[in-house]
Amino acid sequence: MISKYKNNILRWRLSDGLLNSVAVTNRDSQVKKLLNNTAEEVFLEYSYHSSSEMLSLYSQVVNLLKSVDVELKGIGLEAGSGVCGFSSNICNLCDSVDKIYAVELVPTLSILARDVTIPFICNNNTNKIVNVVGSFDDIELNDKSVDFIIEVESYHHSDDILKSLKEAYRVLKPNGIIVLLDRSHNDSLTEEQREHMLNVKYKKTWLKDRGYNTSNMSRRENGEHEIKYSEWVNAFNCTGFKLIQRFELRDVSIKKIFKGFVYLLPFRFRKLFNIWPSRARYHNNELQWMIEELIGKKKTNKLFKKSVRDYSLFVIQKI
Numbered sequence: 001m002i003s004k005y006k007n008n009i010l011r012w013r014l015s016d017g018l019l020n021s022v023a024v025t026n027r028d029s030q031v032k033k034l035l036n037n038t039a040e041e042v043f044l045e046y047s048y049h050s051s052s053e054m055l056s057l058y059s060q061v062v063n064l065l066k067s068v069d070v071e072l073k074g075i076g077l078e079a080g081s082g083v084c085g086f087s088s089n090i091c092n093l094c095d096s097v098d099k100i101y102a103v104e105l106v107p108t109l110s111i112l113a114r115d116v117t118i119p120f121i122c123n124n125n126t127n128k129i130v131n132v133v134g135s136f137d138d139i140e141l142n143d144k145s146v147d148f149i150i151e152v153e154s155y156h157h158s159d160d161i162l163k164s165l166k167e168a169y170r171v172l173k174p175n176g177i178i179v180l181l182d183r184s185h186n187d188s189l190t191e192e193q194r195e196h197m198l199n200v201k202y203k204k205t206w207l208k209d210r211g212y213n214t215s216n217m218s219r220r221e222n223g224e225h226e227i228k229y230s231e232w233v234n235a236f237n238c239t240g241f242k243l244i245q246r247f248e249l250r251d252v253s254i255k256k257i258f259k260g261f262v263y264l265l266p267f268r269f270r271k272l273f274n275i276w277p278s279r280a281r282y283h284n285n286e287l288q289w290m291i292e293e294l295i296g297k298k299k300t301n302k303l304f305k306k307s308v309r310d311y312s313l314f315v316i317q318k319i
Contacts, residue, residue: 009111009131009132012135012140013134013140019105022222024106026214026222029213037116039116043085043117046109047082054085054089058086059089062093071096072090072094072148072179076099076147076148076150077101077136077150078101078150078151080154081113082109083112083117084113084129088121100129101132101141103139136151136158137158144171144174148176149171149172149177152182153181155180155182156224156226157224165239172318175317176318183311184227186228189228193277197219197280236314241317242317243314249309250289250306251306251307257290260287264287286304289303
């Protein structure tokens with residue numbers, strides 16, 4: 001389902017090593033299988049969100065930003081834009097946004113977003129998005145030229161989060177904002193468990209279904225990193241940002257509460273008996289909040305917010 005929308009895709013400098021990396025080539029192979037799919041099929045297959053879930057999630061994000069007096073406006077950039085669900089919805093939800101550079105490392109994914117997913121969501125705002133094949137570590141924009149940066153599950157793929165944030169700092173205007181929708185782990189996560197999580201091998205059927213050109217790959221080889229909350233905050237502080245607000249967005253269910261209790265068991269015990277050893281313990285007070293949410297008890301903890309998906313939402317500002 002290819003649209004008539006054919007804005008040129010900008011191509012920024014990328015090393016052959018980066019373009020030919022396992023993580024990029026495998027995702028490129030996956031995306032090529034989706035070029036003739038509908039937008040809704042692409043959303044579900046690649047990002048595991050339906051368009052309605054995206055609208056609910058990003059509407060909630062915009063409302064939470066308003067609650068801390070943050071408005072997205074002017075010129076923005078999405079780091080690791082994927083299918084551009086975040087950018088597209090922001091263009092619809094925030095009238096004051098003029099343009100968003102959608103920066104994506106996987107070449108075919110930029111084509112898929114431009115031709116299929118952006119027109120599906122954006123309607124009359126399609127031309128506000130500029131697709132870019134490039135890296136958020138090497139942004140070909142002038143210093144202090146961007147009002148805000150958004151990202152969803154991209155920065156945790158960075159091999160050097162300090163480098164990524166320094167580059168974001170460079171292109172942001174004074175007092176510019178970054179909205180990170182990512183994941184963070186409880187600071188109780190041990191190095192032993194983190195190594196185990198990164199060394200987990202994907203199932204062969206999972207790799208085959210996604211068109212990956214391998215039958216043996218670990219999460220580490222797929223570009224994953226497991227970052228603890230304190231490590232995120234330290235990275236912000238070290239690169240000239242201040243944390244304005246943190247929210248923990250959570251879907252709530254009995255199953256998740258049950259798993260939360262299991263995750264309280266020591267990692268080595270769970271590893272010995274193969275009881276979800278690759279899952280980290282919930283954040284402090286999260287399990288209690290989930291129970292209160294499920295039974296309808298009035299909650300005093302303002303950190304956690306019920307949502308359609310699980311994310312850590314960080315709002316940081318250039319200082």
